Amino acid sequence: MKDKTTFIRQKISDSTIRRLSIYLRTLIILEKGGTVTISSRKLADIEGFTSAQIRKDLSYFGSFGRRGLGYNVKALKKRIAEILGTNKKWDIILIGIGRLGSALMNYEEFKGRGFHIKKLFDKNPELIGKKINGITVNSVDQLEKKVNPKRESLAILAIPPQDVQSLIERLNLIGIKGVLYFASRTVTVPKSMIVRNEDTTVELETLTYHITNRTDRPVKPM
Amino acid sequence: MKDKTTFIRQKISDSTIRRLSIYLRTLIILEKGGTVTISSRKLADIEGFTSAQIRKDLSYFGSFGRRGLGYNVKALKKRIAEILGTNKKWDIILIGIGRLGSALMNYEEFKGRGFHIKKLFDKNPELIGKKINGITVNSVDQLEKKVNPKRESLAILAIPPQDVQSLIERLNLIGIKGVLYFASRTVTVPKSMIVRNEDTTVELETLTYHITNRTDRPVKPM
Structure with missing residues (x-):
């Protein structure tokens, strides 16, 4: 190897x-x-x-x-x-079908890059059992039963910060290889897993850093 | 300086x-x-x-x-x-009040870090004039009239890829200092502006890169 x-x-x-x-x-x-x-x-x-x-x-x-x-x-x-591994298809499970989760489900770019959201999970009883884009929303309690780690290797977590760590641990035991989560929170990452965090606050703060510290041009007074 | x-x-x-x-x-x-x-x-x-x-x-x-x-x-x-410039408050305009825009509007983390969404814009006639979280949605045609660059210095664009470049140019003329956009598209950045792109596809591809290229442990056959 x-x-x-x-x-x-x-x-x-x-x-x-x-x-x-x-x-x-x-x-x-x-x-x-x-x-x-x-x-x-x-x-x-x-x-x-x-x-x-x-x-x-x-x-x-x-x-x-x-x-x-x-x-x-x-x-x-x-x-x-x-090189990036996207010459093959990646099946994804999405946990959290709120506003952000719904936005991700309808993100056209994913399909063109080989990313396919195949299973949906939420803890909201009003969503469980409903079909969204042809996919039935499962209860997050059913995660271990419904996920097939031989097919689905990635998980996206569009859930509140307090639920991220415990879900990462459950997904690791299931055999999920990679997780992307959006909560503004640091988590402990299991050794056998790759975990990425997309935090809009971090992006905004790199923006304010560069605006605050620009020296290559006169900054207009506010 | x-x-x-x-x-x-x-x-x-x-x-x-x-x-x-x-x-x-x-x-x-x-x-x-x-x-x-x-x-x-x-x-x-x-x-x-x-x-x-x-x-x-x-x-x-x-x-x-x-x-x-x-x-x-x-x-x-x-x-x-x-250092990051978030010891002061930043007023933000949000353009695009679809699923992603709505998720951002309700993102609790922003306020605790000094980020305040103050003005909303969309091109959907069904949204224009409506109040969301107490803020009236303006037509994006009214951008030049409604934005006050002395107060609002950042813009978040939650809009389709094809609209990003022209809006960045308009926001630059208005005097907006920083833009964060989510579309999976490269744009030309005006010299006087700081522009950041948050692209979930890029995050997923760094994930698949690391999963594909891991050598520190035996990778289970799929």
Whole structure:
């Protein structure tokens, strides 16, 4: 298992992985638009990164493109999808069908990237048994019975902060491999699981940090 | 303006800023729970980072804590809020009151961190004129008339991808300083603006990357 490629991969920063995902979404649009090749300079221009950054990010994973010819859009898209693991489909269970959960269920982008929400869970008795987008909402009490970890490997938690930790532990015992949760709370992550947190407050605070600390231009007085 | 502190700050990575925001949310909980001091080791334990990482992140911004005594929770919380700019209130306009926009409007965490959604905009005639949480929904056509950039400095865009670029340009002309948008699309950012993108697809792809490329344990066959 520990060949050179996987060894190198372990050192890749999350920032690089996030950028690869961003390149991928742009390459999908470019391919749809009929673009056959793109230079790192042009891609950099679209993304607002430097072309050196793009070449460096891609260099971790082998050699892409040919000098003077740029990258083949279709081939680069395919290769990045392989790196990110989205060349195959991922079945997802969604826990929490409130406003956020409903927004995620109707998020068009997921399907185009291989993410399929297959099972729904909630603890609200008014929702349990109802069909949403053709999928029956199960009681979260039925999690162990209803989840098939051989099919569903990811879970999205759109639930209140106080319920996240206990659900992560239950999902770990079930054999779910990865969890994305939205609550603004730190959790303890089981060793055999990958857990990501998307916290809008953190995004807003990186925004206010940069606004507060900008020094590259005169900041207008408020 | 270009004193030593601001010069150093420009080099701080986004990963550090994100971690500061994560420390802040934990410190808020710890303070509420009555914790007076905390060691970097204990904080590291909660966050799942190393204590060296925490000390390094904080060292960019001066000296905190005393060896053997740890950090004073209240003082550290206050200092991080100052660094992130959330020691003051931020008034926000929200554009797009669909499922995601509604979820954001009801996100309890915002208020506790100084973020206040003050004005609402949508293009759906059925929503325009209605009051949601006591705030009247304006037509997005009225953006230039209704936004006061001296009060509202941030905008959140919970709108379809195809509308994001043109709205960022309009908000820039109005004088909005920072924008957070959720669409899975790269945009061109005006120089005088800070723009952040929260894309759930990117988070899911970092998750699938790590699951696909784990080498620290035997991966069960699917």
